[in-house]
Amino acid sequence: MESARSGGVAADARERGVLVSRSCEVPDVSFRAFLTERAVPRIHWSAPDGLEVAGGGAAVRLRASGPDRFETLRTGARAVFADVDHDGPRATRPRMLGGLAFTDDHDATGPWTGFPAAGFSLPAAQLTRTSESTYLTVSRFGPDVDPERVEAELERVREDVATLPAMVPSGDPPGVRATRHRTDAAEWQAGVSEAAARIREGALRKVVLALALDVDLAGEVDVPSVLERLRRTYPQCYRFLVQPAETAGFFGAPPERLVRLTGRHVETEALAGSAARGDTPEEDADLAAALVESEKIQHEQGLVAETIRDLLAPLGEVTVGDQEVHRLATIQHLRTPITADLAADEHVLSIVEALHPTPAVGGLPPDVAERTIRETETFERGWYAGPVGWFDADGDGEFAVGIRSGVAGDRRATLFAGNGIVGDSDPEDEWDEVRLKYRPILDELERTGE
Numbered sequence: 001m002e003s004a005r006s007g008g009v010a011a012d013a014r015e016r017g018v019l020v021s022r023s024c025e026v027p028d029v030s031f032r033a034f035l036t037e038r039a040v041p042r043i044h045w046s047a048p049d050g051l052e053v054a055g056g057g058a059a060v061r062l063r064a065s066g067p068d069r070f071e072t073l074r075t076g077a078r079a080v081f082a083d084v085d086h087d088g089p090r091a092t093r094p095r096m097l098g099g100l101a102f103t104d105d106h107d108a109t110g111p112w113t114g115f116p117a118a119g120f121s122l123p124a125a126q127l128t129r130t131s132e133s134t135y136l137t138v139s140r141f142g143p144d145v146d147p148e149r150v151e152a153e154l155e156r157v158r159e160d161v162a163t164l165p166a167m168v169p170s171g172d173p174p175g176v177r178a179t180r181h182r183t184d185a186a187e188w189q190a191g192v193s194e195a196a197a198r199i200r201e202g203a204l205r206k207v208v209l210a211l212a213l214d215v216d217l218a219g220e221v222d223v224p225s226v227l228e229r230l231r232r233t234y235p236q237c238y239r240f241l242v243q244p245a246e247t248a249g250f251f252g253a254p255p256e257r258l259v260r261l262t263g264r265h266v267e268t269e270a271l272a273g274s275a276a277r278g279d280t281p282e283e284d285a286d287l288a289a290a291l292v293e294s295e296k297i298q299h300e301q302g303l304v305a306e307t308i309r310d311l312l313a314p315l316g317e318v319t320v321g322d323q324e325v326h327r328l329a330t331i332q333h334l335r336t337p338i339t340a341d342l343a344a345d346e347h348v349l350s351i352v353e354a355l356h357p358t359p360a361v362g363g364l365p366p367d368v369a370e371r372t373i374r375e376t377e378t379f380e381r382g383w384y385a386g387p388v389g390w391f392d393a394d395g396d397g398e399f400a401v402g403i404r405s406g407v408a409g410d411r412r413a414t415l416f417a418g419n420g421i422v423g424d425s426d427p428e429d430e431w432d433e434v435r436l437k438y439r440p441i442l443d444e445l446e447r448t449g450e
């Protein structure tokens, strides 16, 4: 755990301290301008139904690795939230924001240098935008934090924020010089054929195989600007940035909620199966109908819905809603909303632990799928397809699945895209389909000025 007072990493995540947090209303300002001025770690989180948070610096930082990473985080969370002194509207209550790598043995090399296997921070300074207002919050954690000093710091940052513009032009995208797949078409398709054969033999039921695309940019990437442009093109998606160090940030616009926990109420979904959007309303409707009527895609998405239902069933009363076609600007999916009312109090991290990775990003059975992913993929997933989100002192929180994402710094980005493979997957069709999933981010990196 790191505290703002010591500025270092405390040896013991069970260190006790008081968390002092003060908020005030501020005129709405550009979150991008705010983020640019704040120190790392930088965090941006935006949910499609409204809450938007941007934070810089850390009052407290939690990190965890290995098979116990969820338990380590929950223990750290208890210590952080043991003694909270918060003054401000509920929307500004202290939240830890961050996420976890896809696997617990995450290798922090290459583009993932500086990324822990799991990391959350409680921003030292944060802006929160709700449908009603915008707030500034300043927080400090430590054994003897003086509330008056936190209030003075709030006043100081409020003066800084008052100088920020309400809006800044979203700027030109960096432009794309060259792209290279880590796995070429023939090699990826051979991996798909082999996985499909294993599925037909019965050892595996489904596996999601991903691709990584290295992108050389013509200019430096400004991720907050990319996210701002994504807000306009993909308003139904989450948007996030997790930047633990100056070197690189993980960001994306995922359409998929992993979980939202409010009290004992869980909201999640099974999102899987993909088709392009049509150029005309007729073509679009035909593509959606083909998605709904495809036995292969129904099977692929059905496995996700069944698995989520079965994982939640021991925890409470599960309700599986009606399947629908979820349309995004460049792709459409099958989506089934799933809710649960828990029999007992649970921390959102425990629900994340139970669900991740769902077969929308991993496979079935999970251990065989994980082995297949390791044997087949030629790159580290890092935080791609991992849970990204927040939790609060009550253990409530919301997490998206870190897909439609990339990791970028300076003039380089690596983008990720994965596809669910079942027994009758056609390798060439899968190759065409998987590359659709780069588009949200790639388009925003290369789009010519608007």
Ligand SMILES: C=C(O[C@H]1C=CC=C(C(=O)O)[C@@H]1O)C(=O)O
Residues within 6 Å of the ligand: 208, 256, 271, 272, 273, 274, 333, 359, 360, 361, 385, 403, 404, 416, 417, 418, 419, 420, 421, 437
């Ligand atoms: C794994 C990804 O998407 C998942 C979510 C929706 C549809 C999917 C599919 O069609 O296979 C994937 O399960 C990704 O975007 O990288």
